[in-house]
Amino acid sequence: MTYRDVASRKVLIWACTAVGARMPVAMAPLALVFLVRERAGGYSLGAMIAAVYVVAEIVGAPVLGMRLRPARARVQLTVGLVAGAAGFAGLGTFPDTQPAVLAVFAFVAGAAPAAATGALRTLLTTMVPERAVAQALSVETMVTAAVWAVSPAAVAGLALGVAPGAPLRLAAALMAASPAGLWLLPSARAADERADLPLSRVLAGAWPVYVTGAASLTLLGLSELVLPALLEQRGIGVGWSGPLLTGMAVGGGLGAFLHGLRAWPGRLRTHSVVLMAGTAGCVTLAALIPRTAGIALALVAGGMLQSAAMLTRNLSLREALPPRAHAAGYSVMYAAAGAGYAATGSLAGALLRVVAPSTAVLAGVGVTLLLSAIGWWGEVTWAGRSARGADLTAAPGFAGAGAEGTAIGGRGDAECRL
Numbered sequence: 001m002t003y004r005d006v007a008s009r010k011v012l013i014w015a016c017t018a019v020g021a022r023m024p025v026a027m028a029p030l031a032l033v034f035l036v037r038e039r040a041g042g043y044s045l046g047a048m049i050a051a052v053y054v055v056a057e058i059v060g061a062p063v064l065g066m067r068l069r070p071a072r073a074r075v076q077l078t079v080g081l082v083a084g085a086a087g088f089a090g091l092g093t094f095p096d097t098q099p100a101v102l103a104v105f106a107f108v109a110g111a112a113p114a115a116a117t118g119a120l121r122t123l124l125t126t127m128v129p130e131r132a133v134a135q136a137l138s139v140e141t142m143v144t145a146a147v148w149a150v151s152p153a154a155v156a157g158l159a160l161g162v163a164p165g166a167p168l169r170l171a172a173a174l175m176a177a178s179p180a181g182l183w184l185l186p187s188a189r190a191a192d193e194r195a196d197l198p199l200s201r202v203l204a205g206a207w208p209v210y211v212t213g214a215a216s217l218t219l220l221g222l223s224e225l226v227l228p229a230l231l232e233q234r235g236i237g238v239g240w241s242g243p244l245l246t247g248m249a250v251g252g253g254l255g256a257f258l259h260g261l262r263a264w265p266g267r268l269r270t271h272s273v274v275l276m277a278g279t280a281g282c283v284t285l286a287a288l289i290p291r292t293a294g295i296a297l298a299l300v301a302g303g304m305l306q307s308a309a310m311l312t313r314n315l316s317l318r319e320a321l322p323p324r325a326h327a328a329g330y331s332v333m334y335a336a337a338g339a340g341y342a343a344t345g346s347l348a349g350a351l352l353r354v355v356a357p358s359t360a361v362l363a364g365v366g367v368t369l370l371l372s373a374i375g376w377w378g379e380v381t382w383a384g385r386s387a388r389g390a391d392l393t394a395a396p397g398f399a400g401a402g403a404e405g406t407a408i409g410g411r412g413d414a415e416c417r418l
Contacts, residue, residue: 003260005132006139010185014124015143017181021081021116022144024088024109024171026151028053031167032106034159035095045099051342052103056110058338064115065331066199073327074187077119078179084113085176092168113175118330123185125318125326137314138260141307145253149246156242199325203332206320208378212272213313213333214340215371216306219276219283221341222364223248223299225348229357236292247296248303255304259311268316269379275309276372278302280365287361316379340371 032053033046068076087109091102121140128136158166228241264271282302286295313333321329344364351360 002132003135003139006128006136008127010127011124011136011139013181013184014120014127015139017178017185018120018140018143019147020174020178020181021113021120023147023151024084024175025057025113025117026148027155027167027171028088028106028109030152030155031159031171032091034155035091035164035168036102038164039096049099049102049106053106053110054338054342056107057114058335058342060111060114061118061331061335061338062328064111065118065328065334066203068115068119068327068331070187073119073123074179074182077113077116077182080113080115081175081179084109085172087112088168088172088175092165092172095165109171114334115327115331116178117334118327118332121314121330122327127186133318134263134311134315135260137311138256141256141311142253145249145256145303145307149249149253152242152245199328202321202325203329205382206317206329206332208375208382209313209317209320210333210336210375211371211378212269212276212375213310213317214336215368215375216272216276216279216309216313216340217337218340218344218364218368218371219279219302220248220306221344222348222361222368223283223286223302225345226352226357226361226364229352230287230361231295233357234290234295236295240292244292244296244299248299251300251303252307255307256311258304259308268312268319269376272309272312272316273372273376275305275312276368279305279309280369280372283361284365287358287365320382 029050032050033043036042036045036049039045064076064080087105087107090105091109094101094105121137124136124140125133154170155167158170224245227244228238231238231240231244279302282298282305286298286302289295289298314330317329317333318326344367347364347367348360351363355363
């Protein structure tokens with residue numbers, strides 16, 4: 001169980017493909033604001049188009065993810081990524097067109113490639129030995145952290161130094177190039193499609209993992225969206241927002257690396273609760289500390305714990321679902337995380353109208369802890385029912401429980417093995 005198990009040419013190609021597919025996603029919200037900021041009502045228009053993009057991702061990820069099939073995944077993903085690149089190209093090429101047209105381009109750019117995250121994660125876990133899956137997911141988190149650390153500076157530099165549409169044209173080029181990597185990688189191993197339960201019902205059974213996955217992203221969204229107002233409240237230059245958020249992203253990459261160095265004892269759901277509580281504590285400190293250095297340290301530590309918490313959610317989801325549902329499950333998780341991020345943005349925006357930024361952060365932390373508690377309770381209840389289902393399946397007279405019952409109920413509490 002070391003990173004040597006994932007150090008291969010295939011994983012390197014996968015990482016380049018993932019950067020091409022995910023960098024545009026990380027760039028999009030800020031790039032859309034810069035695209036129209038010089039038009040009348042520019043910031044409001046940019047926020048609206050960015051919201052359309054995020055909603056398109058939330059809708060597209062589960063809808064398209066549930067339709068992915070291993071035998072056709074590369075073709076399906078290629079079509080989605082090329083369509084997404086066309087959406088980004090339209091935004092970057094026609095920045096002065098009607099807002100409704102920009103919204104259509106944004107919807108296509110968000111929805112068409114939305115299943116790529118779940119599919120790429122599933123493909124990565126099939127390319128490494130079973131013992132190295134945790135390390136592979138840590139590598140994925142490090143790649144994602146690097147993308148999110150670089151993208152704000154890239155967007156600002158291109159939009160201000162070249163042209164407002166330049167970041168979106170770069171996003172289009174990256175996304176259009178990413179399918180080439182898919183065809184250099186082995187196709188995903190076909191999972192057994194025979195099952196008694198429909199895929200939607202299988203996915204719905206993992207709802208506690210989606211809830212805690214969404215909770216882990218709400219804190220990240222809270223930090224990003226309220227930080228400029230919080231700095232202003234503290235009398236700190238708003239320009240520090242970029243470096244502080246970059247530090248949080250770097251902390252996320254470091255946390256993922258450290259998490260993958262060893263096997264951690266205990267149940268994954270327990271890990272998640274502890275890490276989420278730690279992340280909430282760090283974000284609370286960032287809201288209360290008056291100095292820049294203290295805020296920076298709190299955000300870096302919070303980023304480390306948040307990335308580790310998200311890793312436990314991905315591992316829990318992989319344990320909870322049969323192989324045929326992995327890609328779709330990761331896509332639903334992606335949508336749930338996006339919904340959590342969007343809900344945090346709405347909550348923060350509403351609260352900032354009536355309370356101080358620090359109070360808004362504390363309210364968001366409370367919501368996150370509530371979601372984490374609900375998810376933990378759901379996992380505990382779910383594990384108990386799975387264990388009882390396994391006993392019934394093993395008892396005489398229940399031998400015909402079906403393939404899906406063995407795949408889910410027969411696992412018992414998979415986390416007990418860790």
